[in-house]
Amino acid sequence: MTAIGIFCASSTGLDRRWLDLADATGKALAARGWTLVSGGGRVGMMGAVADGARAGGAQTVGVMTESLVAKESADTKADELIVVADMGSRKNQMIERSDAFVVLPGGLGTLDELFEVWTTAGLGLHHKPIVLLDPDGFYDGLMSWLAKAPFVRPEALEKVILERSIDAALDAIARRLSVVR
Ligand code: AMP
Secondary structure: OOEEEEEOOOOOOOOHHHHHHHHHHHHHHHHOOOEEEEOOEOOHHHHHHHHHHHHOOOOEEEEEEHHHOOOOOEOOOOOEEEEEOOHHHHHHHHHHHOOEEEEOOOOHHHHHHHHHHHHHHHOOOOOOOEEEEOOOOOOHHHHHHHHHOOOOOHHHHOOEEEEOOHHHHHHHHHHHHHHHO
16 A cells, blocks of 8 residues: 655644645545555644545554644544654654655744655665645745755755646656556
């Protein structure tokens, strides 16, 4: 069963369009018969993506730390909720349990997760596709800065695929997974 790790904002009080993007991404993943691996919270886009995935019939796996169970409202509706001791284990578990990653707009936590999967891919520690799903150019500033940064290797930069629509993002993953398998 293909499992997709999704990283996105946990902040509350977000504009509806961000929640809709997360919800639609969850539903689209479900429509392909894929499993969601998320941070295991019910807040913000993270909660919306899990609810969307379940509404579409997907299996959902949440990975959360003990310390965040209350703060990020642990997703007790998840088919599997894995509670780990620390943030590093959370990222490692999410990476281990996922065949590919989709990164939606988010805050510092999302950036940390993006850079974790990106740098480990750059080091050849995994070969799992990473897609930045960015319909509105939220990440354009970051991506153009990185493209010009002298210390960033072009071959490492290429590990992240930028897509502007949900279908294009999931198609890009499907293509890469079919090549790998
Ligand atoms: P944010 O994008 O800041 O809303 O955070 C998205 C998710 O990343 C939340 O579930 C945070 O708990 C999580 N997060 C924040 N920092 C880290 C970290 N160092 N390692 C793993 N997850 C993190």
